Amino acid sequence: MFKAPEHQVAGHLVSDGKLGPLVDDSGHFYKPLQGDGRGSKELAFFETFSSDTRVPDHIRRFFPVFYGSQLLEASNGSGLCLHLVLQDIVSGRINPSILDVKIGSRTWYPGATDDYIKKCLEKDGRTTTVSLGFRISGLQLYEGKESGFWKPGRKEVQSFTVDDVRSVLRRFVSSNSSIGNEKPDCSFAPSIYGGSTGILEQLLELKAWFEDQTIYHFHSCSLLILFDKESVLKGSTPAAQVKLIDFAHVLEGKGVIDHNFLGGLCSLIKFISDVLSDSNESSITANVESEKPHVCTCNGN
Amino acid sequence: MFKAPEHQVAGHLVSDGKLGPLVDDSGHFYKPLQGDGRGSKELAFFETFSSDTRVPDHIRRFFPVFYGSQLLEASNGSGLCLHLVLQDIVSGRINPSILDVKIGSRTWYPGATDDYIKKCLEKDGRTTTVSLGFRISGLQLYEGKESGFWKPGRKEVQSFTVDDVRSVLRRFVSSNSSIGNEKPDCSFAPSIYGGSTGILEQLLELKAWFEDQTIYHFHSCSLLILFDKESVLKGSTPAAQVKLIDFAHVLEGKGVIDHNFLGGLCSLIKFISDVLSDSNESSITANVESEKPHVCTCNGN
Numbered sequence: 001m002f003k004a005p006e007h008q009v010a011g012h013l014v015s016d017g018k019l020g021p022l023v024d025d026s027g028h029f030y031k032p033l034q035g036d037g038r039g040s041k042e043l044a045f046f047e048t049f050s051s052d053t054r055v056p057d058h059i060r061r062f063f064p065v066f067y068g069s070q071l072l073e074a075s076n077g078s079g080l081c082l083h084l085v086l087q088d089i090v091s092g093r094i095n096p097s098i099l100d101v102k103i104g105s106r107t108w109y110p111g112a113t114d115d116y117i118k119k120c121l122e123k124d125g126r127t128t129t130v131s132l133g134f135r136i137s138g139l140q141l142y143e144g145k146e147s148g149f150w151k152p153g154r155k156e157v158q159s160f161t162v163d164d165v166r167s168v169l170r171r172f173v174s175s176n177s178s179i180g181n182e183k184p185d186c187s188f189a190p191s192i193y194g195g196s197t198g199i200l201e202q203l204l205e206l207k208a209w210f211e212d213q214t215i216y217h218f219h220s221c222s223l224l225i226l227f228d229k230e231s232v233l234k235g236s237t238p239a240a241q242v243k244l245i246d247f248a249h250v251l252e253g254k255g256v257i258d259h260n261f262l263g264g265l266c267s268l269i270k271f272i273s274d275v276l277s278d279s280n281e282s283s284i285t286a287n288v289e290s291e292k293p294h295v296c297t298c299n300g301n
Numbered sequence: 302m303f304k305a306p307e308h309q310v311a312g313h314l315v316s317d318g319k320l321g322p323l324v325d326d327s328g329h330f331y332k333p334l335q336g337d338g339r340g341s342k343e344l345a346f347f348e349t350f351s352s353d354t355r356v357p358d359h360i361r362r363f364f365p366v367f368y369g370s371q372l373l374e375a376s377n378g379s380g381l382c383l384h385l386v387l388q389d390i391v392s393g394r395i396n397p398s399i400l401d402v403k404i405g406s407r408t409w410y411p412g413a414t415d416d417y418i419k420k421c422l423e424k425d426g427r428t429t430t431v432s433l434g435f436r437i438s439g440l441q442l443y444e445g446k447e448s449g450f451w452k453p454g455r456k457e458v459q460s461f462t463v464d465d466v467r468s469v470l471r472r473f474v475s476s477n478s479s480i481g482n483e484k485p486d487c488s489f490a491p492s493i494y495g496g497s498t499g500i501l502e503q504l505l506e507l508k509a510w511f512e513d514q515t516i517y518h519f520h521s522c523s524l525l526i527l528f529d530k531e532s533v534l535k536g537s538t539p540a541a542q543v544k545l546i547d548f549a550h551v552l553e554g555k556g557v558i559d560h561n562f563l564g565g566l567c568s569l570i571k572f573i574s575d576v577l578s579d580s581n582e583s584s585i586t587a588n589v590e591s592e593k594p595h596v597c598t599c600n601g602n
Contacts, residue, residue: 105406105560110432131411133560162557211567256463257571259406259434263564266512270558 010138038248109219133264143178189279311439339549410520434565444479
């Protein structure tokens with residue numbers, strides 16, 4: 001009944017022999033409580049958040065549904081272990097493409113130990129966290145029946161430069177991503193990033209909330225951006241979704257906005273807008289060029 | 302002809318015997334080039350920026366006008382020294398109230414020495430820079446003919462807590478700021494922070510630019526917020542102004558937005574909006590209360 005999630009792109013993997021998450025067939029995601037206190041802090045967050053009437057419904061939909069906690073046999077066979085029971089975000093998606101983007105120009109939180117802060121500062125500087133205000137911490141990209149998924153290893157993802165991030169955000173919505181050195185065509189950009197229900201609009205909705213909310217500070221949280229090409233081709237909605245995950249380091253906002261999250265979110269929004277406007281421009285160019293022969297024929301008559 | 306500025310609230314002061322800025326009677330501000338390379342970097346910024354056609358005019362007005370550089374006798378008598386010649390922002394203002402707000406949740410810049418970064422990190426954590434995404438680095442507040450200016454010392458300003466910042470932003474637009482423990486009345490909030498040409502609208506205009514511009518990253522820059530009560534009482538415009546100052550650590554944006562500045566700016570905007578909405582609410586309450594006796598009289602008849 002319980003199995004390792006097929007589409008996990010970051011975090012502890014069951015396959016590493018570590019304590020990892022499990023899923024069932026009914027759309028539940030079981031996340032084991034880590035022993036270092038992070039698990040119980042995440043449980044406490046969900047318990048507070050799920051009954052917090054200050055969070056509007058249109059924002060709540062960006063969070064996985066919380067079903068409580070449950071004792072389960074741990075994935076690594078180490079005995080019974082308490083798990084968070086959450087909505088399995090990718091449940092029902094066939095071959096989903098997924099980006100895990102850790103938001104913020106710093107991932108440490110006030111009150112952490114000096115050692116923890118030092119470790120975070122070092123990693124934040126080494127990745128794009130400091131320069132971009134976010135870093136990609138995992139991804140999988142479905143390229144098609146033949147080539148399957150592009151799912152770079154953890155080390156490769158952690159070494160992404162600013163240009164790599166720019167390129168991944170293009171490849172993510174391209175139909176020719178599997179073809180070696182070809183320039184990503186961004187052909188899915190208008191339907192995935194664009195449109196009234198697309199990724200950009202969802203991110204802008206989140207941004208508007210973050211400009212105002214002073215309830216929570218989401219340290220070291222990720223945005224999961226996902227879609228499946230089948231839904232896009234069929235035209236089913238929502239083709240693309242944004243979800244927040246990983247709440248072990250959420251602290252009270254105490255009347256201050258989460259400027260660290262907001263700054264990083266704005267940076268990601270700008271990157272995605274750039275892909276979208278580039279793809280709009282190139283489709284305009286393509287249209288102009290495809291009209292040329294037509295004009296010529298008319299002149300020829 | 303040259304004299305020490307009357308209304309400087311932060312930075313090196315001539316009165317410390319240090320090399321400080323000078324002003325003249327024609328609205329010019331002379332800023333000596335510091336020997337540690339910061340001065341020449343700031344000069345280079347102004348030379349690039351002043352001819353940068355990518356900066357729209359409605360944004361350029363947030364920057365002091367740059368008139369070039371000039372050799373002048375240094376304020377501390379140490380001989381001839383190159384000075385930036387800038388617009389004197391407070392020229393023509395009588396008894397201006399001024400806030401110097403250093404924007405960003407980090408003040409260090411990529412490429413700085415380890416020692417410099419360490420010093421910044423320490424100060425950023427000790428002040429409200431990390432928690433708020435900005436810190437007040439100087440202020441003067443004109444209280445009236447009798448009490449003159451409230452201009453707390455550097456040490457006092459550097460020890461401002463989050464609550465102090467909240468309180469200063471209220472006192473800044475209050476008519477009873479000089480009266481000991483009385484709650485700031487925020488009576489100038491609607492005319493200084495609010496309105497179509499007020500501080501909030503100006504900050505929102507800057508914010509819109511920062512959401513899009515990827516040309517410059519403004520590390521360790523300040524926003525100067527200033528007004529004079531005389532202009533407010535007379536109804537002359539602009540009663541209040543926002544200006545960016547201190548450009549020694551501006552770096553190229555390289556296609557990335559300045560998420561550090563933007564996050565801090567959004568945080569300041571939220572604080573100022575809060576003052577404004579509180580003052581609107583209290584004026585509604587005041588109106589309701591002042592109507593009460595009137596209603597009673599009617600009922601009594």
